[in-house]
Amino acid sequence: MSSSSSTTATATATVTNNNSNNTSCCSSSSTVLSRKCFNSDCTDFKSRKGWRLRSGDFAELCDRCASAHEEGRFCETFHLNASGWRGCESCGKHESSQYNFPPQRIHCGCIVSLQAFTLLDAGGIACMACARNFFVMTSNPAWPPLFYHSPFPERLKDLSAKSWNQLAGSGPVPWRQAPSLFNSSATQSELQPRMPYEVDRLSAGERFSAPSLEKRNLEDFSERLINGSPRNHLWDIVENGNAGITGDEQPQLLSSLREDISAQQFGITIPYASPSESKGQIEGSVNPVQPAPLPLFAKRFHGTLHxxxxxxxxxxxxxxxxxxxxxxxxxxxxxxxxxxxxxxxxxxxxxxxxxxxxxxxxxxxxxxxxxxxxxxxxxxxxxxxxxxxxxxxxxxxxxxxxxxxxxxxxxxxxxxxxxxxxxxxxxxxxxxxxxxxxxxxxxxxxxxxxxxxxxxxxxxxxxxxxxxxxxxxxxxxxxxxxxxxxxxxxxxxxxxxxxxxxxxxxxxxxxxxxxxxxxxxxxxxxxRIENEDMIELKLTWEEAQGLLRPAPDHVPSIVVIEGFEFEEYELVVPLDYSYSSLYGNLVDAPVLGKPTIFAMDDVGHKIQWVQCEDCLKWRKLPLNVLLPSKWTCSSNTWDSERSSCSVAQELTSEQLENLLPSCNLDSIYVYLNGISCSKCDDSQLFICTRCHVCESIVTSKRLKAAKKDIDNVEALGGLDTLANLAILGEDEALLASSQATTKHPRHRPGCSCIVCIQPPSGKGPKHKQTCTCNVCQTVKRRFKTLMMKREKKQSEKEAETTRKQQESSAEKLLDDDPSPSSNAGSASGSPNKKKAVSEGSDDDPNRMKSSASPFKGQIDLNIKPEREDELSPGSDSGGTKRMLQGASERYLRMQRFLSSDGDSIPASNHTVSRGGADEKVSSAVILGGSHQDAGENHPSAFSLIASASTPAT
DNA sequence: CGAGTGCATGGGG
DNA sequence: GCCCCATGCACTC
Structure with a gap:
C-alpha cells in the first residue's frame, strides 16, 4: 500500500493515551466522514491509510497513527491496557517462556491486530511468525469473511457493534455467530482489519522467530496446532467450555469456535503475506463475483510444511x-x-x-x-x-x-x-x-x-x-x-x-x-462413481459387448444388401414376449456369451469360472477366454482333466458359495440359470455385478419354465441379460418418475449395468459413426440385423396383417395395456402387471416416435432416445400410422407366441424387488421409462434397442 | 378415507 | 453392539 504524502499542516496533535484504557482505538464508525484521524484517540487530521476496514476501505489515519500502525505499535500505543492482550501460544505462551523474552503479546481483541495472529485449533492464539513457520495459515476464523470483502456493500458499512451482532445473528442461525470473540469490551470498531502488509510487518517485527525454537518444541507446537494436543481438542473446547481461553472470552468464543474456528483453522492462509504474494495467489483465486481479493480464498503453502x-x-x-x-x-x-x-x-x-x-x-x-x-x-x-x-x-x-x-x-x-x-x-x-x-x-x-x-x-x-x-x-x-x-x-x-x-x-x-x-x-x-471404476466399467462393458453373438444353434446367415453385409439370425423364440418390446422383434435376439465369474486363484492370478450347462459344475478357465453362450465340460480344452462332466468340480460348495453371492465381479457378466442368491435364497439371475445384490428378475418358476426348453434357455440367457439390464433402467425411470421411491441402489453410477456404464448421451464421449470399437461394431451389427429383419417382416406381414384387428388392438395397446397375457387370458394375470404395463403405456408412443427417427438404416451410436423426436421434429408425420401398425404387429406376434406357450407368460414379468413389495414390470414398461426419465442415462446400446424396436420406414 | 403426525422398526454402516 | 436414518405404521384430524 502506498501512503499518501505526509501531511504536516496541522499535525500538531500528539499521540497520547499510551496507557489509555480505551479499548476503542477507532471511531465507532467505520465510515470516515470527517477529516479527523480515524483513531478516535487522535485529533490529527487523516493523511494516510491505515488498516483495512470491513467495508474494504481503509482507516484513514494521521501520519503518526499510520506510522504506529505500520510499525505494529498501534495497539501498544493506543490501548495497551485494554483487555484482550494475549500471548502467542508458541513464542509467548507464557511470559516466562524459555523461548521468549519478552513474550510476544498480541492484542487479539482488536481488529487492528487481526492479522497479527491466528487462532489455534487447540485454543489460544499464535503470532503470525510462529504460525507461518509451522503451518499454512488462514485468515482468522474468528472474523467472518466479510472482513475481506472489498468493497463491502454500503449497507454493511458503518456497523456498530450492535448492528454487527444483529446482523450476524439475525439470520436463521443467530446462535452461531460470534462477532465479538475475544472481549466483550471490544467494540465493533476494534474489529477493523489491518492491511495485509501490516501483518507482515508485524510478523516480521516479531521479536522471536521460529528458528529460535528448539526443534522438538516446534514439532510439539505443530502437533498442537494440528491435533489440539495437549490442549483440548477444539470440539472438546466447545463442548467443555475450556479452550484455554479464560474468563469472559469463553462464552463468545465458544459459539463461534464451534464451527468457525474448527472450520477454518487449517484451511490456513496467510492473509496478504505480501502484496506480491497475495496478488498471485489471492486475486487469481477470487471468484468473479467477489470484486476484491479475498484472503480467505487464498491458500499458501510453505515449503516447510509440517x-x-x-x-x-x-x-x-x-x-x-x-x-x-x-x-x-x-x-x-x-x-x-x-x-x-x-x-x-x-x-x-x-x-x-x-x-x-x-x-x-x-x-x-x-x-x-x-x-x-x-x-x-x-x-x-x-x-x-x-x-x-x-x-x-x-x-x-x-x-x-x-x-x-x-x-x-x-x-x-x-x-x-x-x-x-x-x-x-x-x-x-x-x-x-x-x-x-x-x-x-x-x-x-x-x-x-x-x-x-x-x-x-x-x-x-x-x-x-x-x-x-x-x-x-x-x-x-x-x-x-x-x-x-x-x-x-x-x-x-x-x-x-x-x-x-x-x-x-x-x-x-x-x-x-x-x-x-x-x-x-x-x-x-x-x-458416485470413481474414476477408476469408470475405466473399469467401460472396459468390461466392451468386453461384454464382445460377447454378443447370435443365439446358440442359430448360425447367422450373411445377407448383402446395398453392399452391406448383414448378419441375419435365425429365429429364436424367446420365452418372454416382452423382450420383443426391447427389440421390436421377436426373433432376432443375439445372446450374450457364456457368463463367467472372475476370481483370483490361490496364487493371486485372475481366473474365471464357468458353469457347465449340463452338469452345472464350475470349471476354471484362463482369464481371457471368451466362451460361446453354451458351454459344457466337454469343451474344456484348458483343463483336460476336467473336460468331462463326470469329474468333480474343483470348487467346494463353500468356495462356490463364497464365489457366487459375493457378486464381487469386475465385469458385468451375468449369472444365469438357477444360481441361488444367498440373500433371497431363491433362484435368481444375478446381473450387474457391481450391484452386489441379486436381482429378482427371474423367479424359480421362470427358471423351471426356461429349463423346459433348453433351446430357449440359451436365448433366454442373452435376452434376459439384456432385458434385465434394461429393467434396471426402467427401474430407475419408474422410480424417478413416480417420485415416490428413491433410485434403485443398483442403478447408481457405480453400477455396471447397461444403463449405467455409459455416459449419458450428449454428455460423455461419443462414438463416431466410424468407430470400430466392440460396442459400436456389435451395435451396428445388431442394428443392421434388426433393420433387415424388420423390413423383411414388414413386407411379409403388411399384406396379411389383419386390418380387422389393427384398429382395435392397436388402440388397445396404445391406450391401455399391450399386455397380451391379459388379453390372451393367460395365467399370468398378476394384478401388478396391469399397473406396470399401464405405467409403461407411455412407452409406446415414445418408442414409436423414436422409430421415426431420422437415422433410417443408420445407427446413431450416441442417440438419446428421448431426443430422437426432438431431432426429427417432422418425424411425426406418418408416425401415428406406423405406431398403430407396429403396435398391432407386436400384439399379433405376442398373441401367436403366447398361444403357443402359455407357460412363458410368467416369464414376461420381471419381478423387481423394490422396497419389499415386488412389482412386476414388463420390459415394455422399461423401455418407456427409458425414453422418458432414464433416457439421460441411457447408453447408446440401449438407445439403439429402443429405436430399433419399431418399424422404420 | 386421505392427509398429517409421531413414533417404532430394522437395515446398514 | 451402537448409532443413524429411511421408512413403516398406528393414530389423529
Whole structure:
C-alpha cells in the first residue's frame, strides 16, 4: 500500500493515551466522514491509510497513527491496557517462556491486530511468525469473511457493534455467530482489519522467530496446532467450555469456535503475506463475483510444511470442492460433505457479496421427496449447523433458496432410540418448487455474514456427472505440487469463492478403496462413481459387448444388401414376449456369451469360472477366454482333466458359495440359470455385478419354465441379460418418475449395468459413426440385423396383417395395456402387471416416435432416445400410422407366441424387488421409462434397442 | 378415507 | 453392539 504524502499542516496533535484504557482505538464508525484521524484517540487530521476496514476501505489515519500502525505499535500505543492482550501460544505462551523474552503479546481483541495472529485449533492464539513457520495459515476464523470483502456493500458499512451482532445473528442461525470473540469490551470498531502488509510487518517485527525454537518444541507446537494436543481438542473446547481461553472470552468464543474456528483453522492462509504474494495467489483465486481479493480464498503453502499439516492442507488444496469445516466435516459422514460447484455457489450467492459457507448436503430419499414433507436431516448436520433445539417441536427455520425465495421450515426432532432424529418439516413446497425428487441432492449453506441459511439443490443426473468430473479432477493432479492454489482453468482446481477447499480430495485419492468400502455412505455409493471404476466399467462393458453373438444353434446367415453385409439370425423364440418390446422383434435376439465369474486363484492370478450347462459344475478357465453362450465340460480344452462332466468340480460348495453371492465381479457378466442368491435364497439371475445384490428378475418358476426348453434357455440367457439390464433402467425411470421411491441402489453410477456404464448421451464421449470399437461394431451389427429383419417382416406381414384387428388392438395397446397375457387370458394375470404395463403405456408412443427417427438404416451410436423426436421434429408425420401398425404387429406376434406357450407368460414379468413389495414390470414398461426419465442415462446400446424396436420406414 | 403426525422398526454402516 | 436414518405404521384430524 502506498501512503499518501505526509501531511504536516496541522499535525500538531500528539499521540497520547499510551496507557489509555480505551479499548476503542477507532471511531465507532467505520465510515470516515470527517477529516479527523480515524483513531478516535487522535485529533490529527487523516493523511494516510491505515488498516483495512470491513467495508474494504481503509482507516484513514494521521501520519503518526499510520506510522504506529505500520510499525505494529498501534495497539501498544493506543490501548495497551485494554483487555484482550494475549500471548502467542508458541513464542509467548507464557511470559516466562524459555523461548521468549519478552513474550510476544498480541492484542487479539482488536481488529487492528487481526492479522497479527491466528487462532489455534487447540485454543489460544499464535503470532503470525510462529504460525507461518509451522503451518499454512488462514485468515482468522474468528472474523467472518466479510472482513475481506472489498468493497463491502454500503449497507454493511458503518456497523456498530450492535448492528454487527444483529446482523450476524439475525439470520436463521443467530446462535452461531460470534462477532465479538475475544472481549466483550471490544467494540465493533476494534474489529477493523489491518492491511495485509501490516501483518507482515508485524510478523516480521516479531521479536522471536521460529528458528529460535528448539526443534522438538516446534514439532510439539505443530502437533498442537494440528491435533489440539495437549490442549483440548477444539470440539472438546466447545463442548467443555475450556479452550484455554479464560474468563469472559469463553462464552463468545465458544459459539463461534464451534464451527468457525474448527472450520477454518487449517484451511490456513496467510492473509496478504505480501502484496506480491497475495496478488498471485489471492486475486487469481477470487471468484468473479467477489470484486476484491479475498484472503480467505487464498491458500499458501510453505515449503516447510509440517508433515502433520501436510495432508490436511494438501487435501484442501487438491480438492476440487469447497472446503468445509475441517472439524465439522470430520464429524459428518462423507456423503454429507458439501460438494458445491462454482456454479452452484454462484447461483446461491447471486449478485450479493456475501460469502457462502457450504454446510452440508443430502441426497433426498424417497421419504424426503415424498409428500409427507419431511426432510430427514443428518443428525450431526442438524446439530452442527442448525440451532439447538430442546423441544421436539423445534423451531421455525427460515431458509432461502438459490433464487432468493424464502421458505420457512419447521426444524424439529423426534426422540429416537435415546437419540434424536432431526427433520425439516414443510419442505414439500420447496421440494416441488425446485422440482426435486428422490435421488436429487439438497444443499445447505450459509450466507456470511448474514447468517442466512440457503438451500440449494442438485439434480441427480448432474450429481453423478459432477461427481465424476470432480473425481477426475481430483484424482488428477489439480493442484500444483507446491500447494499453491492451482489457478488453472478448472474451476475446481481453484479455491472456490467461498474460500473453502475441501480437504477430502486427498483423502479420497489416497483412500479411494477405503472410502468405497467403508466410509462412503450407501447413498453416496449410489451416486458416485470413481474414476477408476469408470475405466473399469467401460472396459468390461466392451468386453461384454464382445460377447454378443447370435443365439446358440442359430448360425447367422450373411445377407448383402446395398453392399452391406448383414448378419441375419435365425429365429429364436424367446420365452418372454416382452423382450420383443426391447427389440421390436421377436426373433432376432443375439445372446450374450457364456457368463463367467472372475476370481483370483490361490496364487493371486485372475481366473474365471464357468458353469457347465449340463452338469452345472464350475470349471476354471484362463482369464481371457471368451466362451460361446453354451458351454459344457466337454469343451474344456484348458483343463483336460476336467473336460468331462463326470469329474468333480474343483470348487467346494463353500468356495462356490463364497464365489457366487459375493457378486464381487469386475465385469458385468451375468449369472444365469438357477444360481441361488444367498440373500433371497431363491433362484435368481444375478446381473450387474457391481450391484452386489441379486436381482429378482427371474423367479424359480421362470427358471423351471426356461429349463423346459433348453433351446430357449440359451436365448433366454442373452435376452434376459439384456432385458434385465434394461429393467434396471426402467427401474430407475419408474422410480424417478413416480417420485415416490428413491433410485434403485443398483442403478447408481457405480453400477455396471447397461444403463449405467455409459455416459449419458450428449454428455460423455461419443462414438463416431466410424468407430470400430466392440460396442459400436456389435451395435451396428445388431442394428443392421434388426433393420433387415424388420423390413423383411414388414413386407411379409403388411399384406396379411389383419386390418380387422389393427384398429382395435392397436388402440388397445396404445391406450391401455399391450399386455397380451391379459388379453390372451393367460395365467399370468398378476394384478401388478396391469399397473406396470399401464405405467409403461407411455412407452409406446415414445418408442414409436423414436422409430421415426431420422437415422433410417443408420445407427446413431450416441442417440438419446428421448431426443430422437426432438431431432426429427417432422418425424411425426406418418408416425401415428406406423405406431398403430407396429403396435398391432407386436400384439399379433405376442398373441401367436403366447398361444403357443402359455407357460412363458410368467416369464414376461420381471419381478423387481423394490422396497419389499415386488412389482412386476414388463420390459415394455422399461423401455418407456427409458425414453422418458432414464433416457439421460441411457447408453447408446440401449438407445439403439429402443429405436430399433419399431418399424422404420 | 386421505392427509398429517409421531413414533417404532430394522437395515446398514 | 451402537448409532443413524429411511421408512413403516398406528393414530389423529
Amino acid at each position: 508433515k502433520g499439516v501436510d495432508s490436511s492442507v494438501d487435501g484442501q488444496t487438491r480438492n476440487g470442492r469447497p472446503r468445509i469445516d475441517a472439524r465439522g466435516k470430520s464429524q459428518l459422514l462423507p456423503r454429507y460433505w458439501p460438494r458445491f460447484t462454482d456454479e452452484e455457489l454462484q447461483q446461491i450467492s447471486g449478485n450479493s457479496n456475501s460469502v457462502i459457507k457450504p454446510l452440508f448436503e443430502k441426497m433426498l430419499s424417497a421419504s424426503d421427496a415424498g409428500r409427507i414433507g419431511r426432510l430427514v436431516l443428518p443428525k450431526k448436520c442438524a446439530e452442527a449447523y442448525f440451532p439447538p433445539i430442546s423441544q421436539p417441536e423445534g423451531l421455525p427455520l427460515r431458509v432461502q433458496d438459490s433464487k432468493g425465495k424464502e421458505w420457512i421450515f419447521q426444524f424439529r426432532f423426534w426422540p429416537n432410540n435415546n437419540s434424536r432424529m432431526y427433520v425439516l418439516e414443510g419442505v414439500t413446497p420447496c421440494i416441488q418448487n425446485m422440482q426435486l425428487q428422490a435421488g436429487d441432492t439438497v444443499t445447505f449453506s450459509r450466507l456470511e455474514p448474514e447468517g442466512k441459511l440457503v438451500m440449494g439443490f442438485r439434480k441427480a443426473s448432474l450429481t453423478s456427472l459432477s461427481d465424476q468430473d470432480n473425481e477426475t479432477s481430483q484424482t488428477g493432479d489439480g493442484v500444483s505440487a507446491n500447494g499453491d492454489a492451482d489457478l488453472g482453468p478448472s474451476p475446481w482446481s481453484k479455491v472456490d469463492k467461498s474460500g473453502y477447499i475441501a480437504k477430502e480430495v486427498l483423502e479420497a485419492k489416497s483412500s479411494i478403496k477405503k472410502r468405497k468400502s467403508s466410509t462412503l455412505g450407501s447413498k453416496s455409493k449410489r451416486l
